[in-house]
Amino acid sequence: MADEQLTYRSAGVDIDEAQRALRAVMGSVKATYSENVVGGVGGFGALFRASFPDMEQPLLVTSIDGVGTKTKVAAMVGDYSNLGRDIVNHCVNDILCQGARPLFFLDYFGCSRLQGLMFEEVVKGMAEACQEVGASLIGGETAEMPGVYNEDEIDLVGSIVGLVDLEKKLPRGKMQPGDVVIGIASNGLHTNGYTLARRALFEMGGLSVRDAIPALGRTIGAEMLRPHRCYFNAVHPILQDTEQVYAVAHITGGGLYDNIPRVMPSDVRVVIEKRSWTPLPIFQMIQQTGNIPEPEMYRAFNMGIGMVMIVDRFIASAVVQRLNDVGESAAVIGEVQAGSNEVQIL
Numbered sequence: 168m169a170d171e172q173l174t175y176r177s178a179g180v181d182i183d184e185a186q187r188a189l190r191a192v193m194g195s196v197k198a199t200y201s202e203n204v205v206g207g208v209g210g211f212g213a214l215f216r217a218s219f220p221d222m223e224q225p226l227l228v229t230s231i232d233g234v235g236t237k238t239k240v241a242a243m244v245g246d247y248s249n250l251g252r253d254i255v256n257h258c259v260n261d262i263l264c265q266g267a268r269p270l271f272f273l274d275y276f277g278c279s280r281l282q283g284l285m286f287e288e289v290v291k292g293m294a295e296a297c298q299e300v301g302a303s304l305i306g307g308e309t310a311e312m313p314g315v316y317n318e319d320e321i322d323l324v325g326s327i328v329g330l331v332d333l334e335k336k337l338p339r340g341k342m343q344p345g346d347v348v349i350g351i352a353s354n355g356l357h358t359n360g361y362t363l364a365r366r367a368l369f370e371m372g373g374l375s376v377r378d379a380i381p382a383l384g385r386t387i388g389a390e391m392l393r394p395h396r397c398y399f400n401a402v403h404p405i406l407q408d409t410e411q412v413y414a415v416a417h418i419t420g421g422g423l424y425d426n427i428p429r430v431m432p433s434d435v436r437v438v439i440e441k442r443s444w445t446p447l448p449i450f451q452m453i454q455q456t457g458n459i460p461e462p463e464m465y466r467a468f469n470m471g472i473g474m475v476m477i478v479d480r481f482i483a484s485a486v487v488q489r490l491n492d493v494g495e496s497a498a499v500i501g502e503v504q505a506g507s508n509e510v511q512i513l
Contacts, residue, residue, distance in 0.1 A: 180313070223334070224333035228267035232325060238322065239365065240376065243388060254325035255293050255296035260395075264429075268331070269327055273306040273325070276323060279313045289321075302327070340413045342435055345503065348475055348502060351472070354394075357395040363457070368387060395473075401493045402476065419469070423469075423472065425466065431477075433508045439510060444472065
């Protein structure tokens with residue numbers, strides 16, 4: 168034993184595999200580069216040309232987030248293919264709430280032991296999601312840390328930088344009683360509430376990711392891994408065409424109760440009519456299996472509404488029609504009233 172030589176690989180970190188996996192995804196990554204990318208993946212820092220001649224007062228908008236314990240469901244199913252899309256779409260939606268379009272994206276991929284094919288799957292999903300919204304995937308960190316992460320466990324975090332002209336920054340205008348709340352449908356849990364969902368379904372309910380949801384004709388695992396929807400291509404053009412969209416809220420952790428007040432002034436409240444839509448079957452299953460109170464459901468989950476737009480009542484019908492015409496499922500779900508920066512769900 169005294170003559171045994173210790174290497175980084177034998178200690179649990181395989182640098183060669185990390186380099187191989189990175190080379191395998193470079194084609195997908197470089198396909199996202201715009202003309203503003205001066206130096207991307209490979210250097211000690213990425214370089215992006217800050218030239219925005221079409222804007223009078225350009226503002227950079229940043230955000231960072233993670234996919235949370237959705238990674239555990241991915242491990243249970245053995246399918247990591249949508250996690251890259253999840254993190255990009257989540258971050259793009261976040262800066263859309265300031266009216267911003269994405270410029271570039273960076274990721275953090277943490278694990279106990281790097282599995283190259285899994286890494287490739289995740290990064291290719293990120294690259295595809297970036298291409299769909301015109302963002303460049305210009306950097307990232309792959310951290311192999313045995314002893315910090317459990318075996319076969321990963322952590323995925325993303326950081327985005329976007330751009331908006333000062334005059335188009337959200338929230339804007341004067342939101343006032345009589346304005347209308349438009350809800351745009353989610354396709355499931357997106358990237359929030361998975362700790363509660365896993366506790367309800369798998370621990371309390373004794374269910375498996377392989378069990379079917381009869382109303383949907385698919386398994387619980389497949390339903391929980393549906394990718395977080397991206398609303399940028401549907402919503403951003405509307406923001407450019409009218410000043411009567413006063414605010415946009417991404418419905419993530421905290422649900423409707425906590426996210427809408429983030430974009431409201433202090434002298435109004437929002438009243439949501441929950442009869443305006445039907446929550447998806449996965450939410451009904453979680454609530455019934457875990458015996459979760461309804462207010463807790465609306466605080467932990469999006470309950471079928473992934474994004475909210477608050478608009479002047481005179482343009483509400485046109486905005487809903489425009490969203491539906493491009494493939495979203497949108498409807499009026501509430502209104503603005505005099506109040507004190509709160510959300511009431513009736």
